[in-house]
Amino acid sequence: MVDPVFIGVAVLTVGSAIISLESRELIYGAIALAISMMGIAGFFILLDSPFVAMFQIAVYVGAVAVLVIFTVMLVRTQALFTTREDKGRKSAGIVLMLIFMASIGAIFIVSGLNSQTFGNPKAPAVDFTTIGQQMLTYYSPALIALALTLAGAVIGALALARREGEEIEQKND
Amino acid sequence: MTELIYYVLISVVLVAIGIYGLVVKRNAVRMLFALEIIANAANLNLIAFSRNLSNTQGQVFALFSIAIAAAEVAVGLGIIIIAYRLYKEIDVEEFKSMRG
Numbered sequence: 001m002v003d004p005v006f007i008g009v010a011v012l013t014v015g016s017a018i019i020s021l022e023s024r025e026l027i028y029g030a031i032a033l034a035i036s037m038m039g040i041a042g043f044f045i046l047l048d049s050p051f052v053a054m055f056q057i058a059v060y061v062g063a064v065a066v067l068v069i070f071t072v073m074l075v076r077t078q079a080l081f082t083t084r085e086d087k088g089r090k091s092a093g094i095v096l097m098l099i100f101m102a103s104i105g106a107i108f109i110v111s112g113l114n115s116q117t118f119g120n121p122k123a124p125a126v127d128f129t130t131i132g133q134q135m136l137t138y139y140s141p142a143l144i145a146l147a148l149t150l151a152g153a154v155i156g157a158l159a160l161a162r163r164e165g166e167e168i169e170q171k172n173d
Numbered sequence: 174m175t176e177l178i179y180y181v182l183i184s185v186v187l188v189a190i191g192i193y194g195l196v197v198k199r200n201a202v203r204m205l206f207a208l209e210i211i212a213n214a215a216n217l218n219l220i221a222f223s224r225n226l227s228n229t230q231g232q233v234f235a236l237f238s239i240a241i242a243a244a245e246v247a248v249g250l251g252i253i254i255i256a257y258r259l260y261k262e263i264d265v266e267e268f269k270s271m272r273g
Contacts, residue, residue, distance in 0.1 A: 006175045010183050017187060017210050021194040026202055033206050040213045043180065047224040052235050056216075059239050064209070064246045071250045072202060075257055093197035101189040105182055114178050123227035130229050131236070139233055146240055153244035160251035163258075 013039030034065035048125035
């Protein structure tokens with residue numbers, strides 16, 4: 001049995017994922033990507049994991065989408081329109097996408113995942129206090145490594161995007 | 174309650190859309206969008222299996238994965254800004270200096 005809410009969220013997610021790749025203007029694509037991420041967060045709520053859903057909204061919709069929108073605004077608008085696409089490559093991409101969907105989807109449909117015996121949807125949901133406890137006990141080394149990775153990545157991104165000309169000007173002063 | 178197979182099929186569809194974007198699009202920002210869609214499909218799978226097996230690890234891994242994806246976007250956009258500064262263009266086929 002499929003939940004009608006599930007169908008709605010699925011249409012929202014897949015539709016706005018397609019719009020994010022196919023919209024004419026990149027800024028609308030960025031907004032559609034944010035809506036698609038909201039749809040994924042909706043799936044997380046349907047799957048009884050509100051903690052991950054809130055994290056998804058905070059990180060993807062709050063940080064990533066805003067970052068992408070700022071970058072799109074920084075880049076000269078003319079450059080965003082001049083991406084030429086060949087028709088042949090586009091139709092080949094669509095064919096590849098459909099073949100991938102059909103084959104992998106068929107594999108999952110005939111596999112044991114489709115049977116009622118796999119897993120238990122009515123199992124009790126994972127309590128998010130357990131996640132917090134696990135994060136601070138068993139996964140604490142991974143959490144520290146994650147924090148260092150994030151700090152390194154952000155510092156690296158800042159160092160990458162810095163203008164090198166300004167430093168040379170300062171040396172000349 | 175929706176069964177697990179529907180979530181898996183939705184994530185297959187999202188991965189296929191992401192692969193289409195990576196293959197067809199020449200705009201670097203749009204390729205980053207496609208990567209994000211693929212990463213989100215993976216997260217959806219993690220959470221769906223975690224729900225059906227009533228297992229905490231799936232949710233913890235999804236949290237780590239979301240945080241890593243945020244770092245990936247920051248570095249990717251930094252690289253795109255540099256490439257734009259060098260070539261005045263965000264078409265990936267115009268980025269010539271790393272071509273073999």
